[in-house]
Amino acid sequence: xxxxxxxxxxxxxxxxxxxxxxxxxxxxxxxxxxxxxxxxxxxxxxxxxxxxxxxxxxxxxxxxxxxxxxxxxxxxxxxxxxxxxxxxxxxxxxxxxxxxxxxxxxxxxxxxxxxxxxxxxxxxxxxxxxxxxxxxxxxxxxxxxxxxxxxxxxxxxxxxxxxxxxxxxxxxxxxxxxxxxxx
Amino acid sequence: xxxxxxxxxxxxxxxxxxxxxxxxxxxxxxxxxxxxxxxxxxxxxxxxxxxxxxxxxxxxxxxxxxxxxxxxxxxxxxxx
Numbered sequence: 001x002x003x004x005x006x007x008x009x010x011x012x013x014x015x016x017x018x019x020x021x022x023x024x025x026x027x028x029x030x031x032x033x034x035x036x037x038x039x040x041x042x043x044x045x046x047x048x049x050x051x052x053x054x055x056x057x058x059x060x061x062x063x064x065x066x067x068x069x070x071x072x073x074x075x076x077x078x079x080x081x082x083x084x085x086x087x088x089x090x091x092x093x094x095x096x097x098x099x100x101x102x103x104x105x106x107x108x109x110x111x112x113x114x115x116x117x118x119x120x121x122x123x124x125x126x127x128x129x130x131x132x133x134x135x136x137x138x139x140x141x142x143x144x145x146x147x148x149x150x151x152x153x154x155x156x157x158x159x160x161x162x163x164x165x166x167x168x169x170x171x172x173x174x175x176x177x178x179x180x181x182x183x
Numbered sequence: 184x185x186x187x188x189x190x191x192x193x194x195x196x197x198x199x200x201x202x203x204x205x206x207x208x209x210x211x212x213x214x215x216x217x218x219x220x221x222x223x224x225x226x227x228x229x230x231x232x233x234x235x236x237x238x239x240x241x242x243x244x245x246x247x248x249x250x251x252x253x254x255x256x257x258x259x260x261x262x263x
Contacts, residue, residue, distance in 0.1 A: 049197040052262060056200045057193070059260055060218055060253060067252040068225035071245045 111139045126176040134169025141166055204260050214257060215250055222249045 088096075106117040107124035116139050118124045127135050136155070140146045148166070152159040195217055202210035215222075226245035229237050 050194075053194040053197055053200060056195065056260060060214070060257070061221065063253055063256040064218065064221060064225055064249055067249050068245070071226075071248055075245075 109135070109139055111136050111144070114144060116143045122177060126173055129176050130169055130172060134165050134172065137162055137166045138169050138173065200260075201262060203257050204262050206258055211254055211257060215253060218253060222246055222253070225249060 101117070106119045107121075107128070109116045109118065109127065118127065127138070130138070133155070137151055140151045140154070141148070146154075148159050148162045151157075151166075152162045155162065157165075195214060199210050199213050203214045223241050223246065226242045226249060227239050228242045228245070229239045231237050
């Protein structure tokens with residue numbers, strides 16, 4: 001006997017029966033499907049319902065898990081943006097603060113339909129000392145941000161008149177407040 | 184640990200699933216109850232108190248959010 005034959009004999013004898021030539025189809029068995037079948041033909045409606053039960057279970061769990069993930073992501077995003085009130089920096093605190101205004105703290109100047117409140121006593125006194133039309137023009141120009149043309153329309157004057165009176169009032173105001181007139 | 188019968192019967196019966204997908208309130212409630220445990224686990228958060236000791240609690244806001252999402256999602260489930 002040649003050594004080759006001995007090996008062959010040994011090799012064949014050690015194999016489990018029928019290990020070759022079989023296709024493993026699923027965990028339920030290794031049988032080949034009968035010819036002409038695709039599989040699943042023997043599945044009863046019960047099996048379909050069972051499949052749907054499992055599918056529904058998996059579906060719900062996935063939905064919940066993904067939604068929980070979304071929720072936690074939202075929470076962590078909020079936490080990264082949120083700052084405790086006590087840890088706010090000074091300047092952003094100032095934005096939140098509101099100061100009470102009392103009528104004796106400011107002087108009010110009615111101009112047309114608007115009322116302008118001026119807190120600075122020195123400025124208010126000087127404005128009071130100005131003639132009426134010059135004061136109105138100044139207030140409209142500086143506090144209501146109106147252009148000369150708009151002021152002219154409201155006061156029934158020519159635009160140039162408004163300009164001239166504004167400059168005159170401005171110079172006078174400067175003088176009253178002790179500023180350098182030509183500055 | 185011996186699992187209770189309800190734990191073993193982990194799957195909802197098919198008729199209830201079908202009814203829930205159609206949007207029947209009783210069936211939807213059954214589904215919500217069935218998954219309430221999982222929802223509670225998912226919405227459990229751990230926080231630390233002033234001494235740094237961890238304690239976990241169920242975030243009610245998150246729990247309601249998950250329940251709402253589940254109700255909406257059930258209606259979209261494809262039964263066929």
